[in-house]
Amino acid sequence: LYIMHVWKAAGKAISRGAEQTIDSMGSGDLVKIIAFALLLPVVVGLVVSWWMAATDVTAATVEQYYAALPDFHAGWYLFGIFVGALVCTAVTVVLLKRRLAHANPVSEVSELRENWQESVHPKEIFINLDNLVMANRRYREVPNRVYRELDPNLQEHVDGKGAFSGEMIQEIQPQVKPMGLGGLFDKSRLVSLLLGNSLFIIGVVFTFFLAYATVDVVKLLDSMNYRLTEETPYSDLMTLAGVVMTAVHFYLIGYVLRAFAGLAANIAHLFYAEIQFESMLIYFKCEGTFTESKISTGTGIHDSTRSENTLVRSSITPWVIVSRIVSTTFAATGMKNLEHPRHILEMHKSDDEMASIRKDVIDFLKDRESIASITSNRDLGNASQIHQLNEQTRAIPTDQDRLQQSQSKTSDEEAAGYLRQQEELGSDNDSDTDKNR
Structure with a gap:
């Protein structure tokens, strides 16, 4: 019995269910x-x-x-x-x-640890990574699975200096992997x-x-x-x-x-009931410091327009881990047929995906504009009118203007000579008086 x-x-x-221990x-x-x-x-x-x-x-x-x-x-x-x-x-x-x-059962990851010196605000790095780099890697336009949300922490110090840090964990939507046993x-x-x-x-x-x-x-x-x-x-x-x-x-x-x-x-x-999936798991952690400085353009003698910008210089130290994971779940009947936990069975390197992520981030950093410029057609027209007005005020002088300038220069030189003579006579009289005394 x-x-x-x-x-x-x-x-x-x-x-x-997700078990924490293995039954004996x-x-x-x-x-x-x-x-x-x-x-x-x-x-x-x-x-x-x-x-x-x-x-x-x-x-x-x-x-x-x-x-x-x-x-x-x-x-x-x-x-x-x-x-x-x-x-x-x-x-x-x-x-x-x-x-x-x-x-x-392997456990391998692709890892990136570097230091970048770029003229970019730290918050823009995280915005670009979340909204462009990771969003471009969606599977069939399905949003990625976010396990740790990117919430950058910026600590501003005195004199335009500060530090920043942030991390995230995202998984690209899993794809069914045929087993073929x-x-x-x-x-x-x-x-x-x-x-x-x-x-x-x-x-x-x-x-x-x-x-x-x-x-x-x-x-x-x-x-x-x-x-x-x-x-x-x-x-x-x-x-x-x-x-x-x-x-x-x-x-x-x-x-x-x-x-x-x-x-x-x-x-x-x-x-x-076993269904295997293949997906990309990405961990991104970034730390660094930043300093602010001012840069001005258009400060020449004859310039009528000027651009003054605040330049942020960041020292970025990223740590990126990318792994192509193979996970499995056990489907059931009913409303929660595929909503049960997935168990990670394999972790493989993904150097190509790592290189692609690095390239996208670097391209964004190198393509940044630090100096503000005029992009509106109306603003360009207004600046052109101001430039023409400045050219009119600095027009080339005529012959009459040159003659008047020469006469004025001559009279100025004569007046200066007369003043020098008076100063010399005054100094001679003072020396004779001192001798008589």
């Missing part, structure tokens, strides 16, 4: 079976001995009643359990062998499914037999007025025992059939 219970428990459906199997159940096989007969024997001593029943009487009872046929049940266990184990071994041969795998899986469903049908038939046998037991007890006394004929007791034992056999046969039906069906469901 306990062996029947063990195989019934082994056929439970798989759990699609094998040794514990074996120890319990051996312990029950050794201890249970001893305990039963002690209980029967105590009952015989308490009721003054002799062993011969017990053997007489036991011999009169219908045979339990325990050997046939053990043989049926052995056959069912052998078939289910053989199918499971074939499926597991093919599945394990397909597994490739071969024809033997598919046939074994189908055999397990058909065997389980067939045993379920046979178990249902024995359940109907159990229902009819139960009706026979009830009718027999009704004919005895539901009373068993010492005056009850021995033949009636044996008839009742035979009918009850038939119902018990129907129940036990159905129990064993349902146990191995559930085991075979769940084995097939386990391998049918």
